[in-house]
Each structure stands twice: as C-alpha cells, then as structure tokens.
Amino acid sequence: MDMLHFKLELPLQSTEHVLGVQLILTFSYQLHRMSTFVMQSMAFLQSSFAVPGSQLYVNGDLRLQQKQPLSYSGLDVRYNVSVINGTSPFACDYDLTRIVAAYQERNVTTILTDPNPIWLVGRAAEAPFVINAVIRYPVEVISYLPGFWEMIKFAWIQYVSILLIFLWVFERIKRFVFQNQVVTTIPAPAMPQGELYKEHIS
Structure with missing residues (x-):
C-alpha cells in the first residue's frame, strides 16, 4: 500500500509549550481510469491535551468521500483549486472555520480516518516540537456514471x-x-432419400 511519511519540526524556546495541534495537509488527488478527475484536497487533524507535549504521532488512512457519482466522460477539474487561498491579503481567507466549511460544501472530498493520535511528553529545553504522520492511500471504490x-x-x-x-x-x-x-x-419411420420424389409419366 502506498503511504506518505510526514515529519515537521517546530523550533520552540524553553519558555514555550505546545498543548494542541491543528494541522491541514493538502493533496493533489487524481483519477485516470473510468473517470478522469483532478482535485486539490486536504486532510484535517486536530488534537489537544492537558499537558505540554514533545511530539505528536499520527497514523491514518486518506479516504475519498463522494456525495454524488463522478462523470464518465471528459476531464473533471471543478475542485482543482487550492483549499487555502495563499495569495489572498485578507485575514478572513485564512480562518480555519471558513476553510473547513467551504471544503465540506464540495461533493467530493478526502478525509483522514482513524488517525489514532499519540501525544508524547517530556520535551527537553530548546528541543523542537515534532509532528510525525504516516498517511496511507488505501484502495478505493469509486462511484461514477458509466457511458453508453x-x-x-x-x-x-x-x-x-x-x-x-x-x-x-x-x-x-x-x-x-x-x-x-x-x-x-x-x-x-425415416423415408429413404430417393423416395421423396417420384416421376409420373402421363
């Protein structure tokens, strides 16, 4: 099974502590068989704990969710737009609530299932906070409208x-x-072939 190993180290000062994580990972999701479909998708992870941590470990599956079947013909690029508008100068476009709400309006999305977050404590002074993620790409069943x-x-x-x-x-x-x-x-009884026709002389 294909998978992604993701590691992120966040430098922290000795007086800084991490009590929770909100993480958005963006993906380019493409289908090329039966239905040709391209979209920019995301996986959202949120975890919070009562004690400061040194590392967050996540292990889950990136699953496709459909509210309607895909089209059989043509290239479907209706969702091939960035989940986060990184060129926008407005702070509201980076609001996490609005990003997730707009993403859920789509008919086709991806979701991180069974992340099983593990929170590790005991960070040394000046040590970074580490996010380790293993994301698998399982086999999917795709719904689409077949051609004639x-x-x-x-x-x-x-x-x-x-x-x-x-x-x-x-x-x-x-x-x-x-x-x-x-x-x-x-x-x-079977009749011989020669007796099927008789000549009559008048």
Whole structure:
C-alpha cells in the first residue's frame, strides 16, 4: 500500500509549550481510469491535551468521500483549486472555520480516518516540537456514471451468460420430456432419400 511519511519540526524556546495541534495537509488527488478527475484536497487533524507535549504521532488512512457519482466522460477539474487561498491579503481567507466549511460544501472530498493520535511528553529545553504522520492511500471504490458503450458492453456480457444458462436448462427439459414420454409421441419411420420424389409419366 502506498503511504506518505510526514515529519515537521517546530523550533520552540524553553519558555514555550505546545498543548494542541491543528494541522491541514493538502493533496493533489487524481483519477485516470473510468473517470478522469483532478482535485486539490486536504486532510484535517486536530488534537489537544492537558499537558505540554514533545511530539505528536499520527497514523491514518486518506479516504475519498463522494456525495454524488463522478462523470464518465471528459476531464473533471471543478475542485482543482487550492483549499487555502495563499495569495489572498485578507485575514478572513485564512480562518480555519471558513476553510473547513467551504471544503465540506464540495461533493467530493478526502478525509483522514482513524488517525489514532499519540501525544508524547517530556520535551527537553530548546528541543523542537515534532509532528510525525504516516498517511496511507488505501484502495478505493469509486462511484461514477458509466457511458453508453460501457453499459452496452456489460449488458451484452450479462445477456450471453443468461442465454447460455437458458439453453442448458431448455436442453435438459427437452431431454427429460422425450426420454420419459411426458408428451405422447409417435415415431415416424425415416423415408429413404430417393423416395421423396417420384416421376409420373402421363
């Protein structure tokens, strides 16, 4: 399984302490099979503790969430925009509440599941605060609207499968009917090929 190992060291003075972490990791999420889809996504992590820490360790899965199926044809880039507008001069564009709220309005998002945060204490003086994260990319089931020819292809495969089963059942029934004389039958003698036609001279 593919995964990301992320490590961040934050320099701190001896008088500074960390009691909580709010972390946003941004990703470029791309699909190239069945549906062509490109978006800028994120994983949000928030943890707080009562005692100062020296390190935060996180281990989770980046999962795709869909509110509607993707399109089959064309390149879908409706969400290929930065989650955080880094060029904006306005402080409101960096407000965490607004960033998360705008992100949740999307029909397709990513989320960090089962992060299992571990808070380590006992930071030495002048030592940095460390964030260690392991993020896995598991296999996903993607919902999309199939195209016409794809529907025809799978419909034909299903039709042939049902047809073969029907022919096998019909052959078994026909054999049973004739072998067990369920229907009254009168055998007719085979007529030689030469007697099918006779010449009449008038």
